[in-house]
Amino acid sequence: MWEIIGNIEQNKGGRKNGFVEGLRKAIQELLVPELKALQVEVKELGVRLDQMDKRFEQMDRRFAEMQEQMDKRFDLIFKEFHSITEQLGKIETKLDFSERMVRLEGLYEEMRREIDRLFERKPVAIG
Numbered sequence: 001m002w003e004i005i006g007n008i009e010q011n012k013g014g015r016k017n018g019f020v021e022g023l024r025k026a027i028q029e030l031l032v033p034e035l036k037a038l039q040v041e042v043k044e045l046g047v048r049l050d051q052m053d054k055r056f057e058q059m060d061r062r063f064a065e066m067q068e069q070m071d072k073r074f075d076l077i078f079k080e081f082h083s084i085t086e087q088l089g090k091i092e093t094k095l096d097f098s099e100r101m102v103r104l105e106g107l108y109e110e111m112r113r114e115i116d117r118l119f120e121r122k123p124v125a126i127g
Helices: 002-011 016-120
Strands: none
Touching: none
16 A cells, blocks of 8 residues: 555656556555455345345245145134034034923923822712
8 A cells, every 4th residue: 555655656746647547556456456345245145135035935935835724724623613513502402402301291290190180089979
């Protein structure tokens, strides 16, 4: 770097073009390599970003597949739950019917006893 500044200093006595040339040379020697290094880094970052994009796309596909599988499982569970609910409804209906039958049997027994009691009485003869 001091060498470049020295070149600029030497050109001070010369024409204006000498200063411009020295400055141009200094910029080329200092900045161009840095700019090229930055350009390489930017390209590398671009490649890495592309790789990350691919990974994210793969993950998106995996999540979509998992979501689809979970939806299918949920549908199966919901159908099974619905089937069980229907079966419980039928069982409940049968239990209600059984309870009614027990009550009817009880009423029938009461009526039969009452009828038997009434027929056990002998009719009273008039007259």
